[in-house]
Amino acid sequence: xxxxxxxxxxxxxxxxxxxxxxxxxxxxxxxxxxxxxxxxxxxxxxxxxxxxxxxxxxxxxxxxxxxxxxxxxxxxxxxx
Amino acid sequence: xxxxxxxxxxxxxxxxxxxxxxxxxxxxxxxxxxxxxxxxxxxxxxxxxxxxxxxxxxxxxxxxxxxxxxxxxxxxxxxxxxxxxxxxxxxxxxxxxxxxxxxxxxxxxxxxxxxxxxxxxxxxxxxxxxxxxxxxxxxxxxxxxxxxxxxxxxxxxxxxxxxxxxxxxxxxxxxxxxxxxxxxxxxxxxxxxxxxxxxxxxxxxxxxxxxxxxxxxxxxxxxxxxxxxxxxxxxxxxxxxxxxxxxxxxxxxxxxxxxxxxxxxxxxxxxxxxxxxxxxxxxxxxxxxxxxxxxxxxxxxxxxxxxxxxxxxxxxxxxxxxxxxxxxxxxxxxxxxxxxxxxxxxxxxxxxxxxxxxxxxxxxxxxxxxxxxxxxxxxxxxxxxxxxxxxxxxxxxxxxxxxxxxxxxxx
Numbered sequence: 450x451x452x453x454x455x456x457x458x459x460x461x462x463x464x465x466x467x468x469x470x471x472x473x474x475x476x477x478x479x480x481x482x483x484x485x486x487x488x489x490x491x492x493x494x495x496x497x498x499x500x501x502x503x504x505x506x507x508x509x510x511x512x513x514x515x516x517x518x519x520x521x522x523x524x525x526x527x528x529x
Numbered sequence: 530x531x532x533x534x535x536x537x538x539x540x541x542x543x544x545x546x547x548x549x550x551x552x553x554x555x556x557x558x559x560x561x562x563x564x565x566x567x568x569x570x571x572x573x574x575x576x577x578x579x580x581x582x583x584x585x586x587x588x589x590x591x592x593x594x595x596x597x598x599x600x601x602x603x604x605x606x607x608x609x610x611x612x613x614x615x616x617x618x619x620x621x622x623x624x625x626x627x628x629x630x631x632x633x634x635x636x637x638x639x640x641x642x643x644x645x646x647x648x649x650x651x652x653x654x655x656x657x658x659x660x661x662x663x664x665x666x667x668x669x670x671x672x673x674x675x676x677x678x679x680x681x682x683x684x685x686x687x688x689x690x691x692x693x694x695x696x697x698x699x700x701x702x703x704x705x706x707x708x709x710x711x712x713x714x715x716x717x718x719x720x721x722x723x724x725x726x727x728x729x730x731x732x733x734x735x736x737x738x739x740x741x742x743x744x745x746x747x748x749x750x751x752x753x754x755x756x757x758x759x760x761x762x763x764x765x766x767x768x769x770x771x772x773x774x775x776x777x778x779x780x781x782x783x784x785x786x787x788x789x790x791x792x793x794x795x796x797x798x799x800x801x802x803x804x805x806x807x808x809x810x811x812x813x814x815x816x817x818x819x820x821x822x823x824x825x826x827x828x829x830x831x832x833x834x835x836x837x838x839x840x841x842x843x844x845x846x847x848x849x850x851x852x853x854x855x856x857x858x859x860x861x862x863x864x865x866x867x868x869x870x871x872x873x874x875x876x877x878x879x880x881x882x883x884x885x886x887x888x889x890x891x892x893x894x895x896x897x898x899x900x901x902x903x904x905x906x907x908x909x910x911x912x913x914x915x916x917x918x919x920x921x922x923x924x925x926x927x928x929x930x931x932x933x934x935x936x937x938x939x940x
Contacts, residue, residue, distance in 0.1 A: 465593065488659035489658070492656060495655075495656060
């Protein structure tokens with residue numbers, strides 16, 4: 450499962466965004482997605498990838514930040 | 530400082546339609562919004578009837594917004610928007626620090642709470658939706674309205690079971706009357722037609738059994754063959770405004786909110802006390818400066834339970850004395866069901882429109898009178914051409930809190 454493509458689909462589905470807007474470099478701020486909404490994205494990513502993102506606050510600014518977080522956890526939790 | 534309080538806007542989502550006029554026309558036509566429950570869980574219910582609102586959130590909100598709002602907040606936001614438009618309020622010009630929101634709800638985000646439990650207990654999920662708290666909290670609906678319009682005046686949620694929204698409207702009346710706010714959005718919202726909530730009501734043995742020939746006729750307030758209440762869902766919100774400011778901006782004024790009485794029976798958690806109910810009616814009359822003979826219509830609490838209806842009848846006799854038999858008293862719950870925390874607001878809208886139309890809605894399904902209920906309940910057929918000046922809306926509740934409102938004609 451391609452992490453970025455899956456994440457993009459989650460964002461597009463939830464926020465009815467144009468897929469072209471969702472690039473790795475795009476910041477959630479420019480996408481007008483606030484921190485509360487990023488929790489919702491992470492929630493869906495947890496289900497989709499079968500991982501558990503720890504509850505500690507993580508620094509997330511761009512789409513790539515979430516991709517990195519997911520990849521790291523998939524590797525650590527053996528869900529690649 | 531005491532100011533007069535105008536009612537300048539109405540908004541509503543109900544089992545009889547989603548505008549005040551459609552709703553009131555349905556009441557006058559004696560239509561029922563009660564029907565068989567359309568849900569997967571219905572087969573596991575003993576009581577398969579309810580008064581559901583037809584409301585498609587995706588017609589009013591984006592997909593993301595809709596998914597972050599419990600149904601109760603969706604109803605409330607929609608009703609509030611309607612009420613603001615109806616009042617002709619220019620939100621660019623309103624002093625938002627002088628405008629607040631008081632809502633009533635019994636169970637707040639009931640569906641969100643239940644969905645969380647289903648995930649947790651049935652599905653053994655690791656996590657709940659991140660919005661669960663924000664959707665389930667009882668003050669979500671009022672808060673969402675405040676957020677939507679940037680209102681920084683007082684924002685409170687009242688929860689007194691079936692009288693919640695009467696209390697919210699009454700307390701909002703005080704806000705305006707005593708100068709704490711110029712404009713208030715006041716009312717209630719409820720969306721509790723979930724499997725768990727209906728099962729809980731079943732266990733209390735308070736629900737009406739289904740009428741064998743006609744499910745929509747299952748709620749029979751004041752009738753000898755009444756068997757209980759029918760749960761409903763929806764929201765009603767009114768705009769309350771300082772009378773002078775409303776006149777100054779040339780607002781259409783439906784009526785004046787003149788009376789509010791509240792108190793608690795403090796006698797039993799469910800059984801009504803006629804003395805307590807009569808005290809609240811007297812308090813509302815006193816607040817409005819009216820005598821009993823001046824009330825032209827009472828919208829009864831009229832749940833259709835064996836206990837409520839004779840108790841309320843006795844209470845009306847206590848409060849109105851010799852005038853009681855002359856006053857039309859109807860239970861519109863026979864048509865829209867019991868919307869719990871939203872019910873008094875919906876019934877208050879019915880009262881305001883009764884006043885402005887000079888029309889009294891009926892109590893339907895009243896074919897077999899109960900000797901213990903011997904007032905004029907406007908059986909089965911509404912009355913038009915009734916010159917009403919002052920109308921009363923009664924609300925009583927589990928937990929004992931009474932809320933009584935009086936609306937008066939403005940000439």
